[in-house]
Amino acid sequence: MGERGAARRSMMAELHKFLFEGLPVRGMVVRLTDAWQEILRRRAGEDGANVYPEAVRDLLGEMTAAATLMQASIKFNGALVLQVFGDGPVKLAVVEVQHDLALRATAKVVGEVAEAASLSEMLNVHNQGRCTITLDPKTRFPGQQPYQSMVPLYGDQREKLERLSDVLGHYMLQSEQLDTTLVLAADDKVAAGLLIQRLPVEGEGNLAGSMVSRANEDQIGHDEDYNRISLLAASLKREELLTLDVDTILRRLFWQEKVQRLQTLDGADGPRFHCSCSAERVRGMIRGLGVEEAESILEERGHIEVGCEFCGRQYRFDAVDAAQIFAGRSELPPGSSVVQ
């Protein structure tokens, strides 16, 4: 790829940060194009046919944009995993975004999904659907579990929520004590999102710790500047978010505000598709199955085949490989010889 190609490509997945001068409000816009198309291409199969029904594709795109914004906003040193477990035809949708914004996503659909299916028709038919956000630290202490929060797909009155942005807004409020407004949109080319967030009330040192969080809680929902900017943000239309560049979006929405552009992350520093699967991890999985289960699969099929749901890569192990897995020889560094 030439220099021009590289420059053009680097423009194709971007995260823009900005703030409102003098106000306790910040924002971000994410636009995933090549990263999003790669996720879809990986699942498209040999014939290139779409694997996901349109409504599921758009939901997964919105989730991907949202998880990227949440990771960039929380800056968690590890993986942020956004998952929905559905009780309708969409059984599972997962997005994982690493600290460096490397990301991957996949969904599992069983049965028919109507063309313009709503969120609840896809995954909350009986109001049993749920959404989890897992923060998995890069380095864990022995025995340490990832942090996981669950948010239901319904509101205070158990009314079904029809927008993913509302579900995630609840999470940010509950878990991060932050007012957050999200606008999300996706189609077959672009997955994009706008996040507006009230900055927490700043602390004045350790002694004031509890007072500070109370001061912050008192501000939830009551900051006029945030409320005004949030309303403006919510007026952004799906078409605008999908088609306009960030400067145009910010000008259109906030022309009366003083917006200061901060960092832009793109190219190698920006959001991009990357799958972290490896033969070693799959070996670990097979080890987890246990020797009996593995042997029964080998007996039945002659090999154990595991496909990565995120990138489509196939891992295949025959009886000799399996024997090595259970002999623990796969722990040897690559290239080392096994003495029989």
Ligand SMILES: [Zn+2]
């Ligand atoms: Zn993979």
